[in-house]
Amino acid sequence: MTVDNVLSLSSPDSAVPNPPPDGYSAVLTPYGLRVDGADGGRLLYARPGAPAEPPEDADPDDPRPAHQADLVLVDVVESPETIGALRRAGVVGFTTAVVAVGGDHRVHSPGEFARRARLWGALAPSDGQELRCPPATWPPSRPHGPHRVLVTGGARSGKSAEAERRLLGEPEVLYLATGPAPDPEEDGSWARRVAEHRARRPPWWRTVETPDAASVLAEARGAVLFDCVGTWLARVMEDCGLWAGEATDAEERLAGRVAELVAAWRGSAAYVVAVTNEVGSGVVPPTASGGLFRDWLGRLNQSLAAESEEVVLATAGRVTQLP
Structure with missing residues (x-):
């Protein structure tokens, strides 16, 4: 050049x-x-x-x-x-x-x-294009908080990579991890998956591992990557005793936790990108608890999408902006 x-x-x-x-x-x-x-x-x-x-x-x-x-x-x-x-x-x-x-x-x-x-707030000039400094079209629009993006897709669809990609231009990113802590002895597959995600993230990103996503979203500023809604729901269902049918008021307690999360999502002052699972396009779950998870996550996805400026579907590594 x-x-x-x-x-x-x-x-x-x-x-x-x-x-x-x-x-x-x-x-x-x-x-x-x-x-x-x-x-x-x-x-x-x-x-x-x-x-x-x-x-x-x-x-x-x-x-x-x-x-x-x-x-x-x-x-x-x-x-x-x-x-x-x-x-x-x-x-x-x-x-x-x-x-x-x-x-x-x-x-x-x-x-x-x-x-x-x-x-990333960058210009993409064509080959041979002459640029002046500053360019006449500067600055381009770039999402800032409060701004909510929900990235959904099936397993290995590229949804987490897309969510991470969206925040690579940000100077400060908080990674909200809601899944269980990896234990190679107990679940080697999960531990490898977490390690892959960590290796992709820039070293200056901060990580918070907690199921209390609502509190993090309510207090956050800057940029937040919430990965993921599905693992959050699975942990909360366990906390409420819904997996094993341990409590008669389990669904009522779960509904309260879901309402807290949606309210925090709606009111967050941050630029938040959340990853979730698209679970309604596959086979019918063979267990009652699996069916409950599918139904609750489907309803939760709809609630979060209704409060989002953008919803993106990832399929085979390609992304589609949903209207």
């Missing part, structure tokens, strides 16, 4: 091959290759996996820190979480234009590439 028709950049980890022209400077930083222009503008060709913390000498009270760029180029296919890292580090500020590059066969269509870029 070429800057101002005077400077060519080939890699975020490679210095400019020739001395930059008068008025320009180019230097390798922990965040990538930075170019300062003759007009004082700052461009960063971001390094995948850039650090998520500001430099030690950064002034938190400076409205335009010296490490903040005016335009940042990010290979969002190789490392989309770099956008979130740079926002967290202060390299990407409110006025920084983020440009998504790297679209190729790793993303199935230009439309999907542009959709992902919008989720």
